[in-house]
Each structure stands twice: as structure tokens, then as C-alpha cells.
Amino acid sequence: MDLSLTPGQQMLRDAARDFLTREYPRKVIREIDETESGFSPELWRQMVDMGWVGMILPEEYGGMGSSFTDLGVLYEEMGAACLSSPHHSSVVLGGLTILEAGNDKQKKKILPSIASGQRILAFALTEPDYGWGPGSVKLAATRKNGHFVLNGTKLFVPDVQVADQILVVARTSSRGSPETGITLFLVDKGTAGLSSRILEGWTGDKLSEVIFNNVEVPASAVVGRVGGGWAPLERVLEKASIAMCAYSVGGMQRLLDISVEYSQNRIAFGVPIGTFQRVQDHVIEIVNDLEAARWTTYEALWKLDERQSDAPLAISMASVIASEGFPHSAEAAHRVHAGIGIDKEYGLYLYTKKARSLQHYLGDPVHHRKQVGRLLGM
């Protein structure tokens, strides 16, 4: 047994940490967050230059063939900085779906441009009838003269505002079990009948409503098999979930660091507030959430890389812990900070709203608990 990172992973971590602490302190993250698109082209370019964008994709498609643990190391640092970028939508969800489900032609054409950051994908699964299982996919794709016509609404979709194309999870048939009629489409954002708008509010990333009103796409827009979309997608969703767990681990680590520092420096009644047991309790809650999330996440990443058959169980378990732990840690950090914690300049809130959004992203804790139950044969 060896629970340490490899030298290569340590290098990746240190480089990411140095870069992000230097160039993307909370003040800059907040400035990006307050722009209309929430997107920084400059940051995206830097991520490409550092090799982060293509990393997880195979070398033959312009990537680096990195392991999921490598990706986890990077996501942890991105989470620590509370970074917003289309990386997860475009590469992890989009890229990996093309890789899992696409044909050779699609892979050759699409993946290199995803890896180079030139093409950005959004990923649209959830709808007004909200949920992350196949049964919640209602958006209808019907055949018409060798084309497909898409009708319906996708809701709470991240990164649509910066995407070139949207990977749409649609329903081509409602017969049989919910999984059987799912088909994946890659749709140009400019296609006639497709409209989107950002939903204002307290969300970690900009989320959009995307309306499909008789959106006609060619048969070549289908990724994988008609009606065969769910199986590859399920594998991608697992990987996407564990990447976000790693992101949350990083976020919780930073919440801990900020809270420890504040506890040591803030003086009340002549002593640092960290000497009050009540304040210690808040900090201890964070450290417990953090370590639970960290080790369930690391083990799941390892199982995924080792292709162990119980990796899905480990991933769902980590997802329960991380999706609850991150917002819970943010609340504890607010208790440590009291007044200053709600000051926008201080920037603690960036983590809070990110954590609250992520709690439901890719399935909420209830969804993941059901998965754990199912995988345990319950």
C-alpha cells in the first residue's frame, strides 16, 4: 500500500497550485464570476497552454492519456481556487462521451479540437422534470426524412453561453425501460430553433435554459447508436461525478485553510477566536467532512484507474459524502467568520454558492444514496 501521489502527480499539483494562487486569487475569481458569461478566455487559454484541457483524452486525439487520479489531482486544485471553466462540461462530459460512444470519424474530427480548447461543448441532460436518471429525459427526437427533429427544454445546463455545440441527451423512443430510448446528439448552438438564456441567481456556474423548438439535425449528429445512448453515458457520468468530488475536496481544503487562518488571527476577548471550543467545533466539522470526502474520492479514483468492478459503488459513495460535505463545510466556515464571511470582498461566498450548486449537479445526495443501495443489492 502507498497512499502518496506519484512524483508526476506531485508536480502537476504543485504547478497548478502555484499558478492558481498567483494568478487566480479570490478577487479575480469574483471578477470573472461577476461578468455576464462567467467565462475568462484568458484563463481558458492558460489552461490549454498548461496541458490541462486535453489531459484526460488519449494521445491519438491530441490528449495526454492521463489517469483519472491525475485528473483528480488537477480538479482538487481547481476546486481550491473555486475556478469556473467549461473544462468539466467540454472535456469530461463532452469529450469522454464522444470517446465512449462516438464512431471513429467523430472521434477523429471532434476530440482533437476539444483537447486543444478550440471547440467547447456544453452537456445537456436535465429538464424541468428534474432528475439525473434516464427516466427524467423527455426531450423528444423524432425521425423525419432521414433527419431528426428535437423538441423540448433542457434546464440548468452549465456553460451553454460559451459553448460551440451542445451534447444533448434525448429520447428517441418511450417504449421499454427508460434507458432504452436514449440517444445522444451533438447539436450546433446556432441551429435554427435552438435558443438559450442564462438563469439569473445564486448559482456556482452560469446555468441556462435551452429550448429546442423543432430543431432539425442530420443523422450524423447522433453520437453512438440510436437508442443506445444511456450505457456509455452512465460510464461517463460516473467519471464526471468523481472528478467533481475531487473538485469539492479541493474546495473543502481551502475552506479549512481559510477558516484556520482566520481562527488564528481574529481576536475577540483578547484571544484568537480559535481558542474558543465553539469555534474549534466549526473547524473540526470542516476537517472531518474534508477527510471523509478526500479518502472516499481517492479510493474511487484508484478503483476507476484499476478498472475494478466495484468502482461505481465507490464513486457513488464518494458522491454522497462530497456533495453533502462541501456545502456543510461552507456553512461551518461561515460560522467561523461571522460578519466578514458575507462580505463579497472577502469572497467566502464564492465557495458557498459553488458548493450549493454542486450539491445537485450530476445527482443530489439522495440520488447517490439510491445508487449505493442499488449497487449493494438493496
Next chain:
Amino acid sequence: MDFKPEYTKEQEEFRKEVRAWVEENARYPEELGPIPLSSGDMSREMWLWGRDFQRKLGAKGWYYPTYPKEYGGGGLSGDKDIIIKEELRRVEHPVAYSMVSMAAPALLVYGTEEQKQRLLKPMLRGEMVAWQAFTEPGAGSDLASLQTRAVRDGDDFIITGEKCFIGGHHEPDVLWAPVMTDPDAPRHMNLGAFVIPANLPGISIRFQNLVIREGKRAVTFEGARVSREYLVGGETQGWRVIQSSLEIEHGGGGSVLPEDDPIVTGALEFCKKTLRNGVPLSSDPAIQKEMVDLYIEANVHRLIGMRNHWMHNNNVPGTYHGSQNSLVGKYTALRSAVKLLNALGPFALTVDPKWGALEGKVEDHQRHTLGSDHRGGTIDVQKVIIARRIGISRTRERAAPTRAQAG
């Protein structure tokens, strides 16, 4: 025991009177624009309308219904206070009429007769808005360590320092502020409590950009000259004086919360109406647990607040009760945000007119409750006070005098 306040015929008559008056005077004029999600986003025109309304309410004695009539209160019973609040709640306002001043209870106990006429009366009559200016960048929970200085100069005091997390919408008339009058005196014996006119030269007020929509301000005093007439209580008695404010702020006066809290009722309706795969969200056991607990906790908080309201208005002495009301309120607020997010998911995080739960009110609640933990004393501080008053702390203390002891 009787949990219904309106049990006598006379009180039913009173309710009719209040209702008719509210119908006539409290209708918000639509032409001032739609009422925003948070009072922090209220326009100046709306605010001015609200101030006007406060004055009308004050003129009836209904702004501070239970305060003595001779100082502008209503001289009414606690039950009638409840009736007034219930009737006012029937109409929607941009201004929370309950934004009463924390200076009033201290003035009532410690003000001179002249100060009661000059300062308390206009406050109770809704003519003078007072913001509580206690907190400083370096002094929150440990309020007694505050650094804002008042230096005697003849019959005046020259005030210098900084306060934060203050107010309030638009602008105040006065600032209710403890400041250091004697830096050489021991802790708790070194403060004076002032009602400071906000328009004095040397006072500047800056908006603080917070997560909550409600506006809070930082106030800077640069040699503001305040007459001695505005000092409430003795020159070094300020710590004692402000305890009467804190007692009320910490929940000692109680609260009259509706049985149908709009967020709770609204969220219940949302879950009953919203279908997931053809079945109501509310039939999912996981959602049911969140919503039922939300409902129960809101009712516990309501009852604890009602208990304090009853005690306060019947001169029943309390110990831990004030802080308990505050603590339960804080727990309820924070947990309700968590439960609503659990149950409603991303619908709880958007103000989008089409998709935001309860027209965005839940999103506002998500932000707002992040402040509820800390305002008027943190969760930890309420616990410290409760422990002292139960008698299990190294330090013992008793409740500060409020209206019940003043009369």
C-alpha cells in the same frame, strides 16, 4: 391556557378597527413599481412611502403598540399587539414595518424625561429612524472592546472611529451607538451610549457589498461633534444602557410569527404541485422528510417567540429565554435553507421568473440566511449567554432590564 390572542369581544372589535384602518392606509401604491424580493432593493420612492406609512402607524400608537402612550406608544396589551401585526401582515409592503429601533427599550429605561420627549417619542411615532451602530471592524461578539472614541469638549463630545454592518435602508435620522468615553477606565465602565444625529458634519456612510441583498453600511466618524444632550445614561454607563437594547435584540421581547410562514407554506405548495415523472415531489419520502421537518421547526420557533412575547408583555421575568429565541431562530433559518436546497435543488438557486421557486424568494432566502447566523450575536454567543443564565457557566449573569422593569 389559550394560544389564541383574539378571545374577547372587545378584541374582536379592535381587530375590525385595525383591519378597516389597514385597508384604508396600508395599501401599497402599485405605481411605485413591483415590490422587490428583498427590502434591500427597495427604491427611494418606495422607502419614502414606507416612512410615511410608519408615521401614520405611529400616529395611531400602533408602531410600538405596547409602549407607554405618553411617549408615543399605543399603551396596548400584548394581545392587541399581535392583532395589529396579524392585520398588517395581510397586506404586502416593501418595508418591514417591524424594523423597530433597538434604541427605544434603552431610552425607556435610561433616558431622562426630556430625552424621552425629544428622542423616544419621535421614534415610537415612526418619525425618527435609528440605526443600531454597535459593531466595529475589530469588535463584534466582543463588543466591549470597541475603539470608537468620544472626547469631551465643553458640553460636546467629539467622536472618531468606524462602525460596520449598520442599518438600514436608504438613510437614518440617528445612529444608536456605544462609544468609548474613558480609555483609562476598566472594561464595561469606559463607554457612553449616544443617539447621534446622522447628518452631523464628520459622519460618512458607505454601502457594504454583501451576499445578502439587504443593504448594510459602514459608518465613519471623523471628529463629529455631538452635544451632551444625546448621551443616554451616565458618561461611563453605556455598557449597562445598551444591554437593554441587546436583551430585546436577542429575542427577549419575543416575536409573533405567522402559523403560515410564507416560505414554508409556499415550499409545501411547490412540492405538492411540482410533478416528477408524473408524481408530486411531495410524495417522495426523502422530500417529505425535509418538508415536514421544515414545517415543524418553523412552528417550534414560532412558539418559542410567542412564549417570549407573552412573558415580556406580562412582566414574567426571563433568564435564558431571550437568547434561546434568538438561537432557535438562527438554527431554524440555517436549516431551512439547507432543507429547501435539498428538496428543491437548483430551483432554489435561481430568481428566474419562470423557474425560480416561489418567484425567486427561495433564492433570496438562500443568501439571506447566511447572515441570520450572525446578526445580533452569533450562535456561539447565544450559547454562551444561555449557559451563563442557566447557571452552568463560570460566569453568571441575569437578564438586562427592558420595558417590563421600566414601568
